Structure formats: structure tokens, C-alpha cells
Amino acid sequence: MxxxxxxxxxxxxxxxxxxxxxxxxxxxxxxxxxxxxxxxxxxxxxxxxxxxxxKDINIAIMLGRFPQKEGMERTDMMSKNVSMYMAQASTLGKHAAADCKVTS
Incomplete structure (x- = not known):
């Protein structure tokens, strides 16, 4: 995508x-x-x-998610997605402008 x-x-x-x-x-x-x-x-x-x-990020478009694989519980998939989103948020916190717009 x-x-x-x-x-x-x-x-x-x-x-x-x-x-x-x-x-x-x-x-x-x-x-x-x-x-x-x-x-x-x-x-x-x-x-x-x-x-x-x-230097600054004004618009962030967050694409993607961890797919639920066969035999994987939904909570496992959500846990992986949360860690991915937290890493993205950390990166944005370091590089985004104060008025950054974020969409997914």
C-alpha cells in the first residue's frame, strides 16, 4: 500500500x-x-x-499493521501492532513539527 x-x-x-x-x-x-x-x-x-x-515532519501517514497469522490469537496480533505503533510514535516525537497532522 x-x-x-x-x-x-x-x-x-x-x-x-x-x-x-x-x-x-x-x-x-x-x-x-x-x-x-x-x-x-x-x-x-x-x-x-x-x-x-x-527538518520537521508536518504530515505523517502511518500505513500498515501486523497481519493475523494462522493460529494467532487476536490479542497476540494486537500486541504486535501496539509495539509497532509505539515505535512509530517515538520516531514522530523526535522528528515531527509541533503542529504535525497524523493519519493512518
Whole structure:
């Protein structure tokens, strides 16, 4: 889902033609790091004109959840999701602007 929405954010589709965009890609699943680096390289290669670097996060879009696997209790799945959301909240606490808008 994230891979599909990223180009829309980096283009003018989501925030308009004059809004610089900085993407902070984060996942607390270690195996995803390589994929995130690949996405970063793709976005650098495409050279989206609005993709800039800046310090504070003004809009955070939180995508994803841990899927309930066969034999897993719902409480186990929720526990994994809570730890994931807490890690995301900690990261936002360090890097978000005071007026950051968060959606999921």
C-alpha cells in the first residue's frame, strides 16, 4: 500500500504543485530496510521536482499493521501492532513539527 501511495505524495497529486515534500520512510521490521533503500534510490532516480529535504515532519501517514497469522490469537496480533505503533510514535516525537497532522 505504501509503495502505491508514495508517487502520489511526491508528485503534485496530494499536496499541490507548490508544496515541497520530504519522505521519511520507516519500518520497524528489519528485513524491510533493503526494500526501503531500494525505494529511496528509485525516488532519487526519478527526481521528483517537489522532493526536498527539510527538518520537521508536518504530515505523517502511518500505513500498515501486523497481519493475523494462522493460529494467532487476536490479542497476540494486537500486541504486535501496539509495539509497532509505539515505535512509530517515538520516531514522530523526535522528528515531527509541533503542529504535525497524523493519519493512518
Amino acid at each position: 505504501g509503495y502505491a501511495i508514495l508517487p502520489m505524495i511526491a508528485r503534485v497529486v496530494m499536496l499541490g504543485p507548490d508544496q515541497p515534500v520530504t519522505l521519511h520512510l520507516f519500518d520497524n521490521i528489519e528485513q524491510v530496510d533493503e526494500a526501503l533503500n531500494g525505494i529511496k534510490m528509485e525516488f532519487i532516480d526519478v527526481a521528483f521536482p517537489l522532493l526536498k529535504a527539510c
